[in-house]
Amino acid sequence: MVHNTIKATTEAEAKSLVLAAFNILNTYFHDHCCFTIQEQLNLHGSGERAAKALLNEFIYPTSQILDELGGLVTSVFPVTETISSSNATTGPYAEYGLIIQSPISTYGLCPHHFLPILYKVTYAYLTGSGSRVIGLSKLSRIAELLVKRPVVQEQYTKDLVTVLQDRVIAGIIQLGIDPSKAVRVEGVMAVTSGEHMCVKCRGVRSDSDTTVDFFSGAFVGNTALQQRIWDVHARSGFYASK
Numbered sequence: 001m002v003h004n005t006i007k008a009t010t011e012a013e014a015k016s017l018v019l020a021a022f023n024i025l026n027t028y029f030h031d032h033c034c035f036t037i038q039e040q041l042n043l044h045g046s047g048e049r050a051a052k053a054l055l056n057e058f059i060y061p062t063s064q065i066l067d068e069l070g071g072l073v074t075s076v077f078p079v080t081e082t083i084s085s086s087n088a089t090t091g092p093y094a095e096y097g098l099i100i101q102s103p104i105s106t107y108g109l110c111p112h113h114f115l116p117i118l119y120k121v122t123y124a125y126l127t128g129s130g131s132r133v134i135g136l137s138k139l140s141r142i143a144e145l146l147v148k149r150p151v152v153q154e155q156y157t158k159d160l161v162t163v164l165q166d167r168v169i170a171g172i173i174q175l176g177i178d179p180s181k182a183v184r185v186e187g188v189m190a191v192t193s194g195e196h197m198c199v200k201c202r203g204v205r206s207d208s209d210t211t212v213d214f215f216s217g218a219f220v221g222n223t224a225l226q227q228r229i230w231d232v233h234a235r236s237g238f239y240a241s242k
């Protein structure tokens, strides 16, 4: 019997279907894949545990990701601080500040095999003169949130850049903070290196990792600036320096 036509209309229904599917899988393991009774006993409750792990750790509903991203924006203001404000017109560091968070460890599921991908992320943005900054933990939180869906590494890397630039920064401005005191981003760059279990454990069974970059604004066409991010990313151990 084929079940691929079963659809849920609500998130709650979808979660109960996931639980049912894992319980079916667990029954199959129990009945056909165990050598001993002891092995069967080890499967007790595994359907529930596996469904919980998937839903709590790997896949969030889109609405939850957007809600939590919005929550990040509202909590940014109290921890923002001005940088370069005292020397914005006279100091040697007046124009820009490069802020890099690395390595950020995240993990997701590939959309083709539902197997884990382990990431090391280097996440950077360039501020304009007198800009405030967002808390560094926010960069990690954005990277953790955006990976909680079945997404390919290339799209994840692109979204790290566009979401910080277009959603988070724009959100701060929309909330009414004085634009002269807001975070002004001149460009964003993300580099991700991923260990894909679907590449390592099946198919080609290659031990290689995949590294992807994406950038916007001032990073475009500025290879020296890009190289600074690559140099930091190389320290994550995934990528040998160019």
Ligand SMILES: [Zn+2]
Residues within 6 Å of the ligand: 110, 111, 112, 113, 114, 115, 198, 199
């Ligand atoms: Zn895959």
